[in-house]
Amino acid sequence: MRRSLTALATVFVLAALLLPNTFGAMEPNRFTQIPGEAIVGAAILLSLPRRARRVAAVLLGTALGVLTVLNALDLGFGEYLGRGFNLVLDWALLEDARSFVADSMGGTVAALAAVGAVALALLLPVLTVLAVRRLGEVLAAHRDRSTRGVLIAGTVWITCSVLGLQAFGMPLATGRAAHAFQAQTERVRDTIRDEAAFARQSRTDAFGGTPPDQLMPDLRGKDVIFAFIESYGRSAIEDPIMSPGVNQTLEASTQALASAGYRAKSGWLTSPTYGAGSWLGHSTFISGLWVDNQQRYTTVTSGDHRTLTKMFGETGAWDTVGVMPGVQKAWPEARFHGLDTVYNAFQLGYQGPKFAWSTMPDQYALEAFQRLEHGRKRDKPLMAEIILTSSHQPWAPIPRMVGWDEVGDGSVFRAIQKEGEKPADIVADETRSREEYGKTIEYSVTCLTEWLERYGTDDTVLVFLGDHQPISRVSGTKASRDVPVTIVARDPKVLDAVSEWEWTDGLRPEHDAPVWRMSAFRDRFLTAYGSTPHPTKG
Structure with a gap:
């Protein structure tokens, strides 16, 4: 029973570390890699005394659980919005998702889905904490063998990384979880920076200062x-x-x-x-x-x-x-x-x-x-x-x-x-x-x-x-x-x-018809119908 629990904990942690954040990347070969974070985490747990090790297990497990929840949100947002989840901006969209499910599938299904999603989001960090803590105790109970194993695994990981060794079409050495954490951090940082820049923009x-009588004179009466x-x-x-x-x-x-x-x-x-x-x-x-x-x-x-x-x-x-x-x-x-x-x-x-x-x-x-x-x-x-x-x-x-x-x-x-x-x-x-x-x-x-x-x-x-x-x-x-x-x-x-x-005649644009950013239309439209620019600056 103890060995089974240890095996389950190992599989669960490795799966969480290797989980892609897009459905397109959800292939079996993604789970044949060696996650460097597992080796570093094992080394940290081995180096600490009992009380500090348990605290570290909680912190590492919680971080991994939260990252897994964010990866799951990335999967959903990528499928529907073609982009990852924004930790700063997108919480309000979850209510829109619930409303959409209610309108499409009924209120009962929406309520069950919402409860299930919340339960899963709370359960994942708990499970990762329990799994990491279990592995930490097993490592400490066999400290000598575990230390040698970590050293060997670290050497193998570095060798695979330096030589670029692959298996099943994927690099053997990976830092998937670290990259995912970095991506989430950069997304938050860029969002905060963007707020001030866009406010100025x-x-x-x-046409901010154009007098009303100089706006769209060629469309008057239409x-x-x-x-x-x-x-x-x-x-x-x-x-x-x-x-x-x-x-x-x-x-x-x-x-x-x-x-x-x-x-x-x-x-x-x-x-x-x-x-x-x-x-x-x-x-x-x-x-x-x-x-x-x-x-x-x-x-x-x-x-x-x-x-x-x-x-x-x-x-x-x-x-x-x-x-x-x-x-x-x-x-x-x-x-x-x-x-x-x-x-x-x-x-x-x-x-x-x-x-x-x-x-x-x-x-x-x-x-x-x-x-x-x-x-x-x-x-x-x-x-x-x-x-x-x-x-x-x-x-x-x-x-x-x-x-x-x-x-x-x-x-x-x-x-x-x-x-x-x-x-x-x-x-x-x-x-x-x-x-x-x-x-x-x-x-x-x-x-x-x-x-x-x-x-x-x-x-x-x-x-x-x-x-x-x-x-x-x-x-x-x-x-x-x-x-x-x-x-x-x-x-x-x-x-x-x-x-x-140079647009296409008719309701169907040709494949090679001009493509503009949607934000360009307003000023082109205003200009085409006689509006006079009077710029304002932020």
Whole structure:
């Protein structure tokens, strides 16, 4: 029994030391290496008297347990966000993850998952402490043999490291845990430094001092609509599983819009986020700043940096409206967006069912926008920011198009929701996730372009784009962060103003169409439509 416990403790500690922090690296050969930290830890425990050894075992075990928890968080964040966990910034996102599970899988599953995650996070350091303490006692009980073993292991490790010896395609000598600790430390340090640097950067603005009458004079009299399609990324257009249906929809919609007198041009923007964190993409697009983490988001939204949407309102030439069906709680960021009126999930009159995370189908959100704002008689043209959410994961159940005259209060979608796929069936199947994701993009694009055909005018200008790529399980581990962006208008002068951008004609950008950082769009857009720069400096 004692030997079994010692063997288990050894395996557990070695596994914790060698655990990769990405699923792509989770291969058996990763666990055939010799961790230098195990040799150093054994030497430390052997060199200490009994009481000090027990204290050291607790400290070393706790450190290893915490590092294992952080590695596990890196695994999850890498799978969904394409990056590691940030020890300073990302704790708030765990609640968002719980809410997503609740909306997709139900409150009971979310509660069990949350309890299980907390229990695991608490249990891992306890287990590593017990394992290290057990090994420390065994080493001390056989001090002479253990000392020789540590010396031999250290010599072997140094030799393997110097000579670069490998087994099963991996270096035999590794310092994986030390490198992981260093990476976490550098991530914290860089985050702290970035806060001050970004605060200065956010006070610098090429159009920060531009008088309102010099903003977008070439768009005066136009209804300008900025629409974000959730998770609409390059993969939807270029992935072999998803692209056939999406591209067919884009081509058909291009032709339908052309028949209605509209032309379109499309390009690519590189999003600051990946897999989730839509608000980072939204704020980057309208602010012209690279908002790639929660700290930057808090800084810019609590400051006075001028956003594209706010500038429309400042001119006095437009009424400004936001349609935010994903907002279900207090939203102080409304001031940052600078919108006269904001409709959240509870203010659009929807009486139908939720579709997993999405509070309402995109077709309903657009029809509500038409009823509440776009279709009203007004003294000024309208600038609207619309967030479409039907393509939010888990991509089940998916809404279907109904006749626009049948949308009503949304009750018509009840039967569609009941007939749809169950989120649990899609989440567990990678191929089906990709297929269903593609279908949601087809749906969202169809909703938006049909709305434009039905309700657009000679003075309507539509700019629509994705906020980020879908999670790596759908887009692929090597996918870019690029998203499509499209401008649609009847007035030829609107598209002629951006002819030098060399974007692709139609709704589908070519593979080699220009790629800009999403933060570059605001200033290029302002310049194209006649705005005069008046820089301010931080």
